[in-house]
Amino acid sequence: MPQEGQSAGVRELIAQGRVEEAAAALGRPHRVEGVVVHGAARGRELLGFPTANLDAAQGGEVPADGVYAGWLLRTDPDQGAEARWPAAISVGTNPTFEGTERTVEAYALDRDDLELYGEKMAVDFTHRIRGQRRFADVDELIEAMNADVERARVLMRDEAAPEV
Numbered sequence: 001m002p003q004e005g006q007s008a009g010v011r012e013l014i015a016q017g018r019v020e021e022a023a024a025a026l027g028r029p030h031r032v033e034g035v036v037v038h039g040a041a042r043g044r045e046l047l048g049f050p051t052a053n054l055d056a057a058q059g060g061e062v063p064a065d066g067v068y069a070g071w072l073l074r075t076d077p078d079q080g081a082e083a084r085w086p087a088a089i090s091v092g093t094n095p096t097f098e099g100t101e102r103t104v105e106a107y108a109l110d111r112d113d114l115e116l117y118g119e120k121m122a123v124d125f126t127h128r129i130r131g132q133r134r135f136a137d138v139d140e141l142i143e144a145m146n147a148d149v150e151r152a153r154v155l156m157r158d159e160a161a162p163e164v
């Protein structure tokens with residue numbers, strides 16, 4: 001659904017991480033869908049930011065590596081279930097940990113109580129924050145993630161909640 005009718009121009013914007021321009025062209029933020037899978041189990045324990053990792057293999061064009069603000073959504077919520085959260089999103093190989101697999105992961109701002117493994121979810125990309133970096137140590141990464149989360153909070157304050 002999100003891919004259909006996407007022009008080469010919009011695909012190029014997404015590939016370059018220019019998600020604000022892509023959203024303007026599409027009339028809605030670009031969406032990537034997938035099922036939440038297990039990652040390296042570092043998010044919650046080591047970094048203090050649990051991230052839902054999407055198995056995004058066939059769920060839409062993945063934007064350029066980087067850090068974004070946007071939405072984490074349940075695509076088939078039960079009636080009454082919480083369905084969307086403002087999020088800080090990371091796309092890349094986690095170079096600080098010398099990862100090789102490219103992941104799409106999202107931290108729902110200010111929450112630590114979600115149970116999302118196995119759920120069909122999506123991320124909507126509204127703003128690009130920065131590129132991926134290889135930090136010298138974990139503390140530097142955590143410091144950067146804190147700044148990203150603060151930035152995402154400000155950027156998402158006035159964003160209209162997307163349709164599921």
Ligand SMILES: Cc1cc2nc3c(=O)[nH]c(=O)nc-3n(C[C@H](O)[C@H](O)[C@H](O)COP(=O)(O)O)c2cc1C
Pocket residue numbers: 038039040041042043044047049050051052053067088089090093094095096097105106107131132133134135141144145148149
């Ligand atoms: C807002 C945000 C920014 C991130 N920025 C970087 C980064 O610049 N470099 C990096 O190596 N990993 C970055 N990450 C990814 C973390 O390394 C990753 O979430 C962590 O390894 C946990 O992975 P796991 O979910 O597989 O346990 C970022 C994650 C988030 C949520």
Ligand SMILES: Nc1ncnc2c1ncn2[C@@H]1O[C@H](COP(=O)(O)OP(=O)(O)O)[C@@H](O)[C@H]1O
Pocket residue numbers: 036037038039040041042043044045049050051052053106107108109110111112113114115116117
């Ligand atoms: N605020 C949140 N944002 C995203 N996922 C959360 C959040 N709070 C709890 N979770 C849960 O924690 C999991 C991620 O924890 P994490 O330690 O990063 O493990 P993994 O490496 O398996 O992704 C998510 O899949 C989800 O089920």
